[in-house]
Amino acid sequence: MNDIPVTFWLSQALNDQNTDLRNALQELAAAGGKYAVLSHSWISAIMLDHKLAKVLEKLLAECNITLHDCHSPFGGVLDLNVPEQSLRRQMLLRHKLAMEIAASFGVKTITIHPGSDRFFPEIPLAKHLDLMRASLDELVPYAEKCDIVIAIENSMSRTASPEKVVLLKNEYKSKHLGLCYDSGHANQLDNGRYMPNGTIWKYWQMVGVPEPAWQDNRTILESMLPAMVNCHLHDNDGSADSHSIPGEGNTPWQLVMEMLKKAPRLQSVQCEVKIDPRYTITQVCSKFKELGLLA
Numbered sequence: 626m627n628d629i630p631v632t633f634w635l636s637q638a639l640n641d642q643n644t645d646l647r648n649a650l651q652e653l654a655a656a657g658g659k660y661a662v663l664s665h666s667w668i669s670a671i672m673l674d675h676k677l678a679k680v681l682e683k684l685l686a687e688c689n690i691t692l693h694d695c696h697s698p699f700g701g702v703l704d705l706n707v708p709e710q711s712l713r714r715q716m717l718l719r720h721k722l723a724m725e726i727a728a729s730f731g732v733k734t735i736t737i738h739p740g741s742d743r744f745f746p747e748i749p750l751a752k753h754l755d756l757m758r759a760s761l762d763e764l765v766p767y768a769e770k771c772d773i774v775i776a777i778e779n780s781m782s783r784t785a786s787p788e789k790v791v792l793l794k795n796e797y798k799s800k801h802l803g804l805c806y807d808s809g810h811a812n813q814l815d816n817g818r819y820m821p822n823g824t825i826w827k828y829w830q831m832v833g834v835p836e837p838a839w840q841d842n843r844t845i846l847e848s849m850l851p852a853m854v855n856c857h858l859h860d861n862d863g864s865a866d867s868h869s870i871p872g873e874g875n876t877p878w879q880l881v882m883e884m885l886k887k888a889p890r891l892q893s894v895q896c897e898v899k900i901d902p903r904y905t906i907t908q909v910c911s912k913f914k915e916l917g918l919l920a
Contacts (some may be wrong), residue, residue, distance in 0.1 A: 626886060627920045630693045631913055632660040632895045633906070635802040638676055639670040643684055649906060650688035656910035657919055661685070663695040663732055669725050678729065694855050694893045695727040695773075699738040705760035705777075706740030706753045706784060717760060721767050728771040734892055736805040736887045737764075737774055739790060743780035743831045753784045757793055761802065768801040774892070776805035776854045779824040779845070781813050781866070783832060787845045794852045803854035803890055809861050809868060810846045812876045816863030818845075820832055823864040844904050846884040853888045856916075870901040872911050882916060883896070894918055 633653055634850070637646040654660065660871075668807040671678045684866045685691065697720050702712045720737060724761040727735050739757050742750065761832075768775045775796065779787045794804055818839045860874035873879055885891060898909050913919040 626882070626894070626918050629891060630660050630893045631658070631918050632662045632693045632893050633658050633900075633909070634662045634664055634696075634895065634897050634900065635906075636666075636901050639667045639681055641680070643680065647684055649863065650684060650690050653910070654688050654690055656789070656907045657914070658906070658910055660687075660693040660893070661690050661693060663727055663730060664690045665696045665698045668695070668726055669698050671726050672711075672719070672722060673793075678726065681837045687902070692732055694728045694895055695723070695730075695732045695735040697723040697735050697737045701744045704744075705744070706742070706748075706756040708745055708748055708752075708756060713756075713760070715755065717763055720764055723751065724764075724768060724771045724773050726790075728773050731856075733773055734776050734803070735768075736776045736778050736855065736857075738739065738780065739777050739785045739793065739821060741780060742784040743782055743826065743828050746832045746844030750763075750783065754789065754793070757784070758796070761793065761797060763796055765799050765802050769799060772801075774801050774803050774854050776803050778805040778810075778857070779849065780805055780810045781805065781817075782828045783834060787840060787848055788838070789812065791848050791852070804852040804896050806849045806850050806853050806856040807897070808857065808876055808881055809859045809866055811840075811842055812861055812874065813863050813866065814840050814845065815842045816875050820862070820864040825863075836880070843880060843884075846881065849890050850884060852890065854890050855893045855895055856885065856891070857895050859897045865901075868897060870904055870909060871916060872912065878916060885905045
C-alpha cells in the first residue's frame with residue numbers, strides 16, 4: 626500500500642512560537658514521513674488567527690512536509706447532532722470554515738464526527754439521526770463547492786456506530802461524502818465486549834442501553850469499505866480509546882491491512898497514534914513501515 630499517502634497527526638501546537646512543531650516536522654521527514662494531518666487543533670488556531678495559515682505553510686515547506694487530509698473540530702456542540710438551533714448555526718459555520726481552510730491548503734478529505742448521543746441522552750435515537758441528516762443536507766453541497774470530501778467517522782457511541790454511519794452515507798449519492806474508518810473505535814465495538822468496565826459500555830449505558838450492539842472487526846471493515854475515503858489507524862485492548870501504537874493492543878492488523886487494500890475510494894491512511902510522550906515519531910514511522918504502509 627505504499628502508493629496510498631500515510632499522514633501523521635502531530636500534537637504540537639500551532640502558534641507564534643513553533644520550535645516544538647518545527648522539531649516534530651523535521652523528525653517526521655527524517656523518519657521517512659512526507660505528510661501531516663491538518664488537525665482540528667491547527668484548524669482551530671487558524672480560525673482564531675488567520676495569519677497562522679501562512680506560518681504553517683512556511684513551516685511545512687521548510688521541513689518538506691505536505692498536508693494531505695484534515696480533521697474538523699469536534700466534540701459535543703461541534704458535532705452534527707447538536708439539537709439547539711443557535712448552536713447548530715455555529716456548528717455548521719465552523720465546519721464550513723474548516724472546509725475553506727482545508728481547501729486553501731489543497732486538502733481533499735475532511736473527517737467530521739457525526740456526534741454522540743451521550744451528550745444529549747434525553748433525545749431519541751431517531752431524532753439524533755434526523756439532526757445529522759439536516760447537517761449533511763447543508764454541508765455536503767458546501768463540500769462540493771470546496772471540492773473536498775466529507776468523511777463521517779465511526780465511533781464508540783450508538784449514534785456513530787459503523788451501522789449508523791453506513792446508513793447515513795448510503796442516503797447520499799454525492800461523491801463528496803464518504804466514510805472514515807477508525808480502527809481504535811472499531812476495536813472497542815469488538816473486543817470491548819470482554820472489558821465490562823470499558824468506555825464503550827459506559828457510553829451506551831448513559832443512553833439507557835445495557836450492552837453495546839457488538840460487531841466484529843471484519844464485519845465493520847466490510848460494511849465501511851465501499852465508501853471509505855480515509856482511515857485512522859491506532860490500537861487499544863478494547864477497554865478505552867488509548868490511541869496506542871499498532872501491536873500494543875488486540876486489533877487484528879493482518880486483517881485490517883488486507884481489507885484496506887480492497888477499499889476502492891481510499892485516499893489516505895492516517896496515523897492517529899498519540900505519539901507524545903509515549904513514543905517517538907521515529908518509532909511510530911518504523912511501525913508503519915512494518916505494516917507495509919510507509920516506504
